[in-house]
Amino acid sequence: MSIKVYTDGACRGNPGPGGWGVYVLDGNEQKEFYGGSPSTTNNQMEMQAALEALIYLKDRNEHIELFTDSNIVKKGMTEWMENWKRNNWKNSNKKTVKNKEIWMQLDEASKSLNVTWTWVKGHDGDPGNEKADFLANKGADSVS
Known part of the structure; x- marks a missing residue:
């Protein structure tokens, strides 16, 4: 059995107040x-959504398909990720990777999980992505 997870981030301004949302489909359960966060960026919220999903699923052995836009x-x-780690968290321009701390947390959280990362086009009618977007905006509204 595979768990499907949809994640999304939202930001009111960039930077500005932002939110993240996670929608999990686990068999018949949702x-x-x-x-x-009151001051963040869209990329940080996209990453935080994925991190929160992985933390939530940390003890699961099933395959996880994580959808992100x-x-x-x-x-x-x-x-x-592998090159960043090999190069001491420097990107191809020899600069420190942006949002390094969140990337490191994502790396650690994903180690014990069987995750497939799938891109889905945002705002294109995918029901799971639309739900995650709704939740991310709800998160942004809660701190605006």
Whole structure:
């Protein structure tokens, strides 16, 4: 059995008040949660949503398919992470990776999980993504 997780971030201004949302489909069960920060960026909220999902699922052995509409989150976790770690968290321009602390937390949280990172086009009618977007905006509203 596979757990499907949809994550999204939202920001009112960039930087500004922002929120993250997580929508989990686990068999017949659904779980929704969200949060926010009074001063953040959209990328930070996209990453925080994924992190919160992984923390929530930390003791699960099932395959997890995590859907994100952030190419940065997907590529960061599937393409860039190993090089960043090998290069002491420096990017290809020899500069410290932006949001390094959250990336490090994502790396640690994903180690014991079987996660497939899947990009989904945002605001394109995907029901799971639309729900995660709604929750992320609810998170942003809670701190605005």
